[in-house]
Amino acid sequence: xxxxxxxxxxxxxxxxxxxxxxxxxxxxxxxxxxxxxxxxxxxxxxxxxxxxxxxxxxxxxxxxxxxxxxxxxxxxxxxxxxxxxxxxxxxxxxxxxxxxxxxxxxxxxxxxxxxxxxxxxxxxxxxxxxxxxxxxxxxxxxxxxxxxxxxxxxxxxxxxxxxxxxxxxxxxxxxxxxxxxxxxxxxxxxxxxxxxxxxxxxxxxxxxxxxxxxxxxxxxxxxxxxxxxxxxxxxxxxxxxxxxxxxxxxxxxxxxxxxxxxxxxxxxxxxxxxxxxxxxxxxxxxxxxxxxxxxxxxxxxxxxxxxxxxxxxxxxxxxxxxxxxx
Amino acid sequence: xxxxxxxxxxxxxxxxxxxxxxxxxxxxxxxxxxxxxxxxxxxxxxxxxxxxxxxxxxxxxxxxxxxxxxxxxxxxxxxxxxxxxxxxxxxxxxxxxxxxxxxxxxxxxxxxxxxxxxxxxxxxxxxxxxxxxxxxxxxxxxxxxxxxxxxxxxxxxxxxxxxxxxxxxxxxxxxxxxxxxxxxxxxxxxxxxxxxxxxxxxxxxxxxxxxxxxxxxxxxxxxxxxxxxxxxxxxxxxxxxxxxxxxxxxxxxxxxxxxx
Numbered sequence: 001x002x003x004x005x006x007x008x009x010x011x012x013x014x015x016x017x018x019x020x021x022x023x024x025x026x027x028x029x030x031x032x033x034x035x036x037x038x039x040x041x042x043x044x045x046x047x048x049x050x051x052x053x054x055x056x057x058x059x060x061x062x063x064x065x066x067x068x069x070x071x072x073x074x075x076x077x078x079x080x081x082x083x084x085x086x087x088x089x090x091x092x093x094x095x096x097x098x099x100x101x102x103x104x105x106x107x108x109x110x111x112x113x114x115x116x117x118x119x120x121x122x123x124x125x126x127x128x129x130x131x132x133x134x135x136x137x138x139x140x141x142x143x144x145x146x147x148x149x150x151x152x153x154x155x156x157x158x159x160x161x162x163x164x165x166x167x168x169x170x171x172x173x174x175x176x177x178x179x180x181x182x183x184x185x186x187x188x189x190x191x192x193x194x195x196x197x198x199x200x201x202x203x204x205x206x207x208x209x210x211x212x213x214x215x216x217x218x219x220x221x222x223x224x225x226x227x228x229x230x231x232x233x234x235x236x237x238x239x240x241x242x243x244x245x246x247x248x249x250x251x252x253x254x255x256x257x258x259x260x261x262x263x264x265x266x267x268x269x270x271x272x273x274x275x276x277x278x279x280x281x282x283x284x285x286x287x288x289x290x291x292x293x294x295x296x297x298x299x300x301x302x303x304x305x306x307x308x309x310x311x312x313x314x315x316x317x318x319x320x321x322x323x324x325x326x
Numbered sequence: 327x328x329x330x331x332x333x334x335x336x337x338x339x340x341x342x343x344x345x346x347x348x349x350x351x352x353x354x355x356x357x358x359x360x361x362x363x364x365x366x367x368x369x370x371x372x373x374x375x376x377x378x379x380x381x382x383x384x385x386x387x388x389x390x391x392x393x394x395x396x397x398x399x400x401x402x403x404x405x406x407x408x409x410x411x412x413x414x415x416x417x418x419x420x421x422x423x424x425x426x427x428x429x430x431x432x433x434x435x436x437x438x439x440x441x442x443x444x445x446x447x448x449x450x451x452x453x454x455x456x457x458x459x460x461x462x463x464x465x466x467x468x469x470x471x472x473x474x475x476x477x478x479x480x481x482x483x484x485x486x487x488x489x490x491x492x493x494x495x496x497x498x499x500x501x502x503x504x505x506x507x508x509x510x511x512x513x514x515x516x517x518x519x520x521x522x523x524x525x526x527x528x529x530x531x532x533x534x535x536x537x538x539x540x541x542x543x544x545x546x547x548x549x550x551x552x553x554x555x556x557x558x559x560x561x562x563x564x565x566x567x568x569x570x571x572x573x574x575x576x577x578x579x580x581x582x583x584x585x586x
């Protein structure tokens with residue numbers, strides 16, 4: 001449980017190589033520069049999906065991550081545009097603000113289970129969209145546009161992060177930023193799941209009554225997890241806003257919230273890296289089916305249903321093989 | 327001996343139905359006390375009120391003179407009063423050892439963030455949890471099944487796992503919910519020995535709810551008998567055996583069950 005096997009080390013090494021070396025080389029060789037944007041999107045969506053996965057880990061179906069992504073995007077945009085704060089400060093602020101909102105909303109709704117919790121979270125995205133339309137600070141339907149690119153950061157005169165606005169092409173910079181954030185997110189998630197908090201989550205997911213009988217404050221843990229989950233959503237959303245340089249009430253919709261959940265299902269709820277793979281496959285799957293025109297959604301849906309039907313434990317369960325799956 | 331746990335005038339009403347009416351008794355330190363009674367006598371309700379899994383309608387439960395009824399279950403557990411469940415309530419996808427480790431939550435010295443960052447205290451905790459788990463499983467004679475998944479265990483072992491999880495919290499008072507239900511004679515005798523050694527060797531006060539009469543007579547220092555939500559008798563096993571009200575309640579219950 002604690003020791004990382006050499007096989008895992010090799011997998012992580014391969015992943016890092018693929019992200020930071022192979023992908024840029026292939027894109028450079030083929031000239032498909034648009035792939036950077038696709039891969040950056042996948043990385044950011046995977047961050048938000050990691051949050052959804054975490055709420056699954058305490059036995060709650062979360063279809064409201066779009067709400068927190070939207071909140072994060074607005075918080076960052078408002079801080080950068082209206083208060084002139086550096087994007088790199090607005091990014092954690094967006095996550096923290098989303099986490100605070102999650103705590104306030106979570107207080108009443110986290111007691112609910114199963115489909116009831118899922119239904120409330122489904123409404124959340126719509127509520128945040130409508131709030132963004134109504135509030136003066138979010139600029140209504142016009143949204144916030146022409147957000148400046150992230151500025152440079154230097155410490156004691158040594159540049160740490162270059163000024164994005166001074167770059168010829170920001171594609172590669174955003175790609176690396178998104179990937180580093182994604183890796184940090186999944187490293188944190190892996191660590192969390194394998195630390196005491198993760199063990200307590202498992203105990204709650206398996207039996208809440210028994211967990212409370214051994215002294216676990218289940219409402220507190222649920223709150224902590226929901227806050228962390230929404231923090232990831234806020235970070236993902238804020239980064240998206242910065243890349244698009246704009247935020248609108250429709251930037252994240254109910255469909256996005258549903259996709260975040262599907263990413264987790266598809267990748268596998270039993271695996272920390274499930275949502276990462278799920279996001280990649282789902283995002284590319286949709287793009288690959290583009291050729292089918294009006295049948296795109298139909299074929300896509302049938303494939304999804306088939307995957308969930310025949311691989312109920314997600315795509316990663318294939319890799320484990322028969323021996324370990326019991 | 328002074329009273330460790332006091333049940334004072336506890337009443338529970340569900341709408342018009344009175345499940346427990348004005349029940350009072352004391353549990354002394356290091357005692358094994360059983361609450362018995364025919365089906366529907368209100369044993370389970372009383373048990374849930376003592377462990378704060380359900381609020382009382384009136385009356386209170388005191389531990390060291392401090393009220394523990396109508397609190398959250400995890401707070402009662404934190405004070406050292408820990409309940410077990412019947413066999414289906416387990417962490418089914420954890421191994422026996424993992425269950426016993428996670429159940430040591432209350433013994434943790436490091437914060438949750440400490441575990442995340444892997445501080446020194448957290449590492450010491452993790453090591454201590456492992457040692458305590460192995461020691462406890464050895465004590466309970468469960469070392470050989472420590473890496474079995476809980477949902478693969480036979481019924482008798484599940485009950486022992488429940489006790490192991492309860493004991494892992496290092497409780498002062500262990501509340502056992504029908505520990506002998508569905509067990510054959512040999513299994514019951516093993517469980518009786520186990521409960522007795524928990525009290526003798528670990529200094530844990532035991533309160534159990536049960537309807538297996540022979541086992542209860544064998545194990546208990548004192549017995550409280552409930553019938554139709556009322557306390558009808560309290561005393562040593564021999565006193566209870568010769569109590570007319572108790573005999574009547576148990577013989578009467580046979581008719582009731584046929585009548586149903």
